[in-house]
Amino acid sequence: MFTNQTLQALRTLKLSGMADGLEQQLAQPSTHEELSFDERLALLVDRESTHRHNNKITRLLKAAKLKIKAHPEDINYQHPRGLKKSQFAGLLSSQWVHQHHNVLIEGPTGCGKTYLACTLSTQACRHGFSVRYFRTSRLLEALSIAHGDGRFQKLVQQLAKTDLLVLDDWGLEKMTLGQRNDLLEIMEDRHGVRSTIITSQLPITQWHKAIGDATLADAILDRILHNSHKLKLKGESLRKAMSKITESDHSE
Numbered sequence: 001m002f003t004n005q006t007l008q009a010l011r012t013l014k015l016s017g018m019a020d021g022l023e024q025q026l027a028q029p030s031t032h033e034e035l036s037f038d039e040r041l042a043l044l045v046d047r048e049s050t051h052r053h054n055n056k057i058t059r060l061l062k063a064a065k066l067k068i069k070a071h072p073e074d075i076n077y078q079h080p081r082g083l084k085k086s087q088f089a090g091l092l093s094s095q096w097v098h099q100h101h102n103v104l105i106e107g108p109t110g111c112g113k114t115y116l117a118c119t120l121s122t123q124a125c126r127h128g129f130s131v132r133y134f135r136t137s138r139l140l141e142a143l144s145i146a147h148g149d150g151r152f153q154k155l156v157q158q159l160a161k162t163d164l165l166v167l168d169d170w171g172l173e174k175m176t177l178g179q180r181n182d183l184l185e186i187m188e189d190r191h192g193v194r195s196t197i198i199t200s201q202l203p204i205t206q207w208h209k210a211i212g213d214a215t216l217a218d219a220i221l222d223r224i225l226h227n228s229h230k231l232k233l234k235g236e237s238l239r240k241a242m243s244k245i246t247e248s249d250h251s252e
Contacts, residue, residue, distance in 0.1 A: 087231070104224070166196075
């Protein structure tokens, strides 16, 4: 009876990890009977800490709205696309997010830019950072709509508070003057205090021209390129390579 009341109290207090841990100790008495009270309590506290950490990661990943599920262990370093394992391994530590740096990934279609961006974003969530993923064109469209319905400042403030902002498929469409101004405001808010990942088919040397207005392009790129880590990918599409492998398997 006393144990049931304790379990109920733990769950009422939202200490689900400790409650689960206590139930495990009760279900496996032989495993824990030789432990002291302090040792058993330490196990419960550790269980609660792990439970909360895992729940936080789950919340962060859900809020990030990443395009794809991507994990470091699934990265293909063998494909000849110029991805340096030592450089990328350093980025997986998320230290660059701590330092408020940016990551810029350029390369042709199908070389895995989005996958790498989502992998770094997943790692950032695992390290406790908030993340938001957008296709660049959709974010710019959302900002334009927000101007009309009065949500612009609220949206900009939300983006400013996000530890890591992902802008995928940068430079596919020509920007309007309003979009350039919106982008400058976002980058101004993030410069030196937040991090951004940008992926693009365009070489970084062409980003200035893609933005369109020389003065605004200078201001935007100054904030993006400063303290940035650059990944320049090349070679044949990974999707095409995988398709060839599949076709070869079926032909045998």
